[in-house]
Amino acid sequence: DTAVSQTPKYLVTQMGNDKSIKCEQNLGHDTMYWYKQDSKKFLKIMFSYNNKELIINETVPNRFSPKSPDKAHLNLHINSLELGDSAVYFCASSRGQGASEAFFGQGTRLTVV
Amino acid sequence: GEDVEQSLFLSVREGDSSVINCTYTDSSSTYLYWYKQEPGAGLQLLTYIFSNMDMKQDQRLTVLLNKKDKHLSLRIADTQTGDSAIYFCAEKRNAGNNRKLIWGLGTSLAVNP
Numbered sequence: 001d002t003a004v005s006q007t008p009k010y011l012v013t014q015m016g017n018d019k020s021i022k023c024e025q026n027l028g029h030d031t032m033y034w035y036k037q038d039s040k041k042f043l044k045i046m047f048s049y050n051n052k053e054l055i056i057n058e059t060v061p062n063r064f065s066p067k068s069p070d071k072a073h074l075n076l077h078i079n080s081l082e083l084g085d086s087a088v089y090f091c092a093s094s095r096g097q098g099a100s101e102a103f104f105g106q107g108t109r110l111t112v113v
Numbered sequence: 114g115e116d117v118e119q120s121l122f123l124s125v126r127e128g129d130s131s132v133i134n135c136t137y138t139d140s141s142s143t144y145l146y147w148y149k150q151e152p153g154a155g156l157q158l159l160t161y162i163f164s165n166m167d168m169k170q171d172q173r174l175t176v177l178l179n180k181k182d183k184h185l186s187l188r189i190a191d192t193q194t195g196d197s198a199i200y201f202c203a204e205k206r207n208a209g210n211n212r213k214l215i216w217g218l219g220t221s222l223a224v225n226p
Contacts, residue, residue, distance in 0.1 A: 004155075041199055043156075043216045056213055090155055102214065104155030 003027050006091050006105040013081055014113055020077045021108045023091030031055075032074040033102065034066060035090040043090075049074055050096070081112045117217040119202050124223045131189040133220045135202030140183060142204040147176065147187045150199040150219070159200070160187070189222075197224045 004025045013019050025032060033056075034046040048056035052068040063079045078085060091105040116138045125131045137145065143164050148156040162169045162176045162185070169176045175188040189196055202217040 041150075041219050041221070043201060043219065045213065045216075048213065092156075101158045101161070102156075104157070106155050107153075 004091055004093055004103050004105040006089075006108050008108060009106065010109050010111075012111045012113065015081055015083060017081050018077070018079045019081060019110070020075055021089055021091075021110070022073070022075045023105060024073050025091075025093040025103070026072065027093055027095075027103060028072075029093035029103070030071055030096050031094045032068065032071070033092040033094075034074065034076050035092060035104075037088045037090060037107070039087070047074075047076075078110075081110075083112050086110055086112045117202055117204055117215050119200075119217040119220045121218060122221050122223070124225060125192050127192060127194060127224055127226050129192055131187075131192045131196070131222055131224075133187045133189075133200050133202075133222065135185040135187075135217055137183050137185065137202070137204045137215070139204060139206045139215075140180065142206050144205040145176075145178065145185050146201075146203040146205070146214070147174075147185075148201040148203060150201065152198070156201060192222075192224050194224045194226060197222055 006023045031050045033048045037043045046060045047066045049068045051071050065077045068074045088107045088109050090107050092102045094102040118136045146161040147159040149159045150156045160171055160174050162178050173190045177186045199219040199221050201219045203214045206215050
């Protein structure tokens with residue numbers, strides 16, 4: 001009954017590989033997000049989707065491609081992984097853009113070796 | 114996170130009060146938030162304040178907002194070891210037709226027994 005769930009929780013992969021992280025929310029929210037948290041714990045938004053439509057796309061390399069098959073899912077695909085992509089990636093959702101609370105998943109720790 | 118500033122570290126003794134400070138830049142921001150991130154976990158909304166309020170109290174938590182100085186603070190009374198976490202300040206800012214959260218860099222609170 002987890003509200004926002006991400007898989008996998010840990011991901012270790014080699015440079016140059018392509019990987020995906022999945023996110024699902026069962027809260028009926030319209031808006032979903034991907035955040036990146038680096039080793040210093042700095043949190044940066046990457047993407048935001050509202051009703052499957054991309055509304056925020058921060059300066060992120062185009063190796064990162066989000067996909068929202070429906071409003072309950074927002075997956076993140078990363079091509080040609082680089083060492084600097086190592087971080088914790090958080091998925092989040094909220095009732096709408098004006099909603100007061102975002103619910104976060106537990107994070108996916110990506111390590112690129 | 115460069116427009117929302119927080120000190121990075123705070124250390125207090127158990128039982129003392131903790132005060133975590135935050136400054137933001139957009140005077141038109143409508144909501145200001147405090148999120149808590151415990152080790153290895155996602156972020157959870159701790160409390161928030163609407164911009165037309167000066168103060169909000171919720172059990173051990175007191176949020177003070179000084180709109181003139183664009184200064185937000187979170188006071189935790191009787192700090193416990195379980196309060197050790199990273200505390201993120203965030204402001205909800207209008208971005209064209211959208212709204213987005215602008216995050217501080219987080220304050221790591223260490224509570225010493």
